[in-house]
Structure formats: C-alpha cells, structure tokens
Amino acid sequence: MTFLFNNDNKITEIPIIRIRPNKAQPRKQFDEASLTSLSQSITENGILQPLTVRRASQSEYELIAGERRLRASV
Known part of the structure; x- marks a missing residue:
C-alpha cells in the first residue's frame, strides 16, 4: 500500500x-x-516518505515522485 493526500489534505x-x-x-x-x-x-521501517502521485483515471494513478520506492515495494 501507499498513501495519497486527498483534496481535504488527509x-x-x-x-x-x-x-x-x-x-x-x-x-x-x-x-x-x-x-x-x-x-x-521498507520491510523493516515502512515507507518513510510517501510516493507522490496524481489521478490518471477513475481507478489509476500516475507516479510523480518515488520510482525507486515503488519498485522496491513491489
């Protein structure tokens, strides 16, 4: 899992x-x-800095920052 700030800054x-x-x-x-x-x-400490993404479609997001963290998390 990763995290996303929504429009309410949550x-x-x-x-x-x-x-x-x-x-x-x-x-x-x-x-x-x-x-x-x-x-x-990441296994030991979790992702310390969340990935930055933007909505690409209703069900998909495009990565803005964090390619290494994404690859290491898969």
Whole structure:
C-alpha cells in the first residue's frame, strides 16, 4: 500500500497495483543491489516518505515522485 493526500489534505491508502510508472521518468536504469537494500529498509521501517502521485483515471494513478520506492515495494 501507499498513501495519497486527498483534496481535504488527509492521507488515504491506495493499492500499489493502481499506480503506474511515469513515462517521462528520466532514469532508465536502476541498480538492483540498491533496490534490494531499499526493499529491506521498507520491510523493516515502512515507507518513510510517501510516493507522490496524481489521478490518471477513475481507478489509476500516475507516479510523480518515488520510482525507486515503488519498485522496491513491489
């Protein structure tokens, strides 16, 4: 799960499966060892900084910031 600020400035949980990567992401390569380490940190501590997303459709969100956190969480 990840979280989303809604229009009332409240945090809302949304399933990661509903977040799609941003096609404009400038980074194309991600170090696997670094992602593994981040994944372990997320398992132990949770996501300390929520992902930033925007609504792309009624049921889907587009990632704005947090590509590494998203990949490490899957």
